[in-house]
Amino acid sequence: MWIKTSGSLSENVFQLTTPVSTHMLVVGDASSLVDTGLACCVDRLSEELEKCLGEGQGPDLIFITHAHFDHVGGLPALRERFSGIEVLGSPASAELLRDESYSKSVFEKNKQCAEAMGLEFAVDEAAWTKGCQIDRVIGDGDGVDLGDGVEVKLISSPGHSADSVSYLVSPDAALAAGEAVGWYGGRDLVANCFSDSFAQYVTSLDRLSGLDLKILSFPHSGAITGELISKYFLNVRETADVFREQVKARMDQGELVDEVVAAFLSDWQTQNITPEGPFAEEQTETLREMVKAAAAASASTE
Ligand SMILES: [Zn+2]
Structure with a gap:
């Protein structure tokens, strides 16, 4: 099944949507959001978060799949709106975001997107850059315990970008892969995204397709479940x-x-x-x- 709307995906996993992104929200004793979308969509994402977590409540943790502008852009505003958020990601993503010229390009792209969408983006660049960082670095295979038997594990998945990682949620068997496994567009439409390395992308695809998944979440096009997942992996690998x-x-x-x-x-x-x-x-x-x-x-x- 292809699920594009907001709502529960499984016992501990919810899907949140904005006009240009979809996010996994994982809830154990603590809650965690995967990626943050664009800066100009944070109002909408916050509404979605509060619908699930309660008024004024944000996630305890944010997991970053990779440091592309449309995945980390919402970090500063989310931190401002909800206090005490800890941001986790790979060493490579953390390093990219610490790089001044990279971080500047992320800022500029978020500004351009806000203008193109006619949404507000009136922020101080220095303050924004300070918020657009990773607080805790985790490596391949590292699991983060959210309590109540729920765990989120990082799986290194380069190829789309050199810093791409995926997050596997147990016991729900749900995977948020950023664009590490490409992109689903309905029916037989799949889009590959190996901007960094074809060989690594294919290795990541093979590694992730071997997981026994019940839910596969995409950053812009909802989630697929059940049999559609193995069909998707075959299709994307072939294309x-x-x-x-x-x-x-x-x-x-x-x-x-x-x-x-x-x-x-x-x-x-x-x-x-x-x-x-x-x-x-x-x-x-x-x-x-x-x-x-x-x-x-x-x-x-x-
Ligand atoms: Zn990307």
Whole structure:
């Protein structure tokens, strides 16, 4: 089943939605949110949080899947609204966010998105950057006990980005993977997202598809459950290979990266494939990175 609306997904897992993102909220004795979406959507996300947790109540913890602008952008405003939140993520995400120029780009992209959506983003950049950080670093296989028998475990899943990780919730067998396993768009539409490394992306896909999952949550398109999960993994794995082969065939014929990108872009636009979620501006850049990653993978196996 494909669930796109807000509500309970299983005993300890809820789905929260904003116009451009979906989030897993895991509730044991303590509560934890996965990713924060865009800065300009925090009002909506807060309403959703309060509906589940009670008025004025925010999550105790926030888990970050990777440091892309639309996953960490809501951190400063959420910290401001709900006190005492602890933010957890991978060492690589923490390092990225500490980098001044990276953090500046995250700020700028959040500002641009707010403008594009006609929403307010009147914040002081220095204060914002201070809030957009990870407080506690956790590594591959580290579990965080939320009490009441609920655990959230980090699984390293690079490929989409070098810092991508997934979070597995037990006992619910629910996985929040950011874009580490691509993106589901309904029926047979799947979008791959290996902006950093094709080989690592495929390794992450294989590792995560081997988990016995009941729920797979996407950051922009809800969650899928049951049999749809294994079908999704097969489909996304296959389309990743097809993409790599198509890139190789075009490059073997002497096409340049830009030409390959142009060829795929019109295809993607007809099929409405947007790997970074609903952010059209990111589409060409992501595609360019994916073409380069696919070409690098082919070159290394020759
Ligand atoms: Zn991303």
